Amino acid sequence: GAGVSQSPSNKVTEKGKDVELRCDPISGHTALYWYRQRLGQGLEFLIYFQGNSAPDKSGLPSDRFSAERTGESVSTLTIQRTQQEDSAVYLCASSLSGNAETQYFGPGTRLLVL
Amino acid sequence: AQSVTQPDIHITVSEGASLELRCNYSYGATPYLFWYVQSPGQGLQLLLKYFSGDTLVQGIKGFEAEFKRSQSSFNLRKPSVHWSDAAEYFCAVAPFTSGTYKYIFGTGTRLKVLA
Numbered sequence: 001g002a003g004v005s006q007s008p009s010n011k012v013t014e015k016g017k018d019v020e021l022r023c024d025p026i027s028g029h030t031a032l033y034w035y036r037q038r039l040g041q042g043l044e045f046l047i048y049f050q051g052n053s054a055p056d057k058s059g060l061p062s063d064r065f066s067a068e069r070t071g072e073s074v075s076t077l078t079i080q081r082t083q084q085e086d087s088a089v090y091l092c093a094s095s096l097s098g099n100a101e102t103q104y105f106g107p108g109t110r111l112l113v114l
Numbered sequence: 115a116q117s118v119t120q121p122d123i124h125i126t127v128s129e130g131a132s133l134e135l136r137c138n139y140s141y142g143a144t145p146y147l148f149w150y151v152q153s154p155g156q157g158l159q160l161l162l163k164y165f166s167g168d169t170l171v172q173g174i175k176g177f178e179a180e181f182k183r184s185q186s187s188f189n190l191r192k193p194s195v196h197w198s199d200a201a202e203y204f205c206a207v208a209p210f211t212s213g214t215y216k217y218i219f220g221t222g223t224r225l226k227v228l229a
Binding site for chain 2 (some may be wrong): 011
């Protein structure tokens with residue numbers, strides 16, 4: 001595709017509900033990353049997928065957060081039992097490989113937990 | 115611990131003035147270095163990157179950055195700022211750790227340009 005796309009662009013949910021965020025990487029990119037950007041802060045690494053290797057989940061803040069990726073295509077980030085502190089912009093990026101290739105970012109999903 | 119510091123949270127410059135945004139990193143070996151720009155409502159766009167070689171790197175939109183190993187710095191510069199440069203700028207490093215590259219981002223510098 002032309003770029004990384006994410007959906008939805010905005011999501012408002014109630015505390016305690018589950019949410020799913022979707023990322024479509026650039027076609028042919030084997031590496032995919034999720035980041036969280038809280039208001040006024042930098043990007044916080046969440047999870048990294050590289051091809052068929054086991055994902056690097058070291059950045060996930062709690063067991064309420066999980067992510068999946070099917071092959072080298074779409075990824076979904078799921079947040080269960082959302083909390084107000086989960087409110088943030090969730091950014092997805094992809095790169096040709098995981099070897100410090102340039103990461104191309106999507107526009108993000110802005111999540112608001114009421 | 116590995117970290118990236120952008121000491122200036124906000125910077126205001128007049129249009130046409132020069133600009134320098136600071137970035138310092140803390141890491142034993144030289145990581146890969148990046149500058150991204152985030153305009154309101156937009157995703158992050160890569161301005162430039164440094165992997166090795168010439169320590170002065172040219173990027174898009176007239177930006178350049180200089181890597182100084184002795185100072186662990188990678189400052190972003192532009193000789194003449196345009197109003198359209200108003201945005202948030204993020205420095206990122208990619209240290210090689212355990213066979214993978216994970217970007218570590220600074221907290222960003224928000225640039226305001228006065229007409």
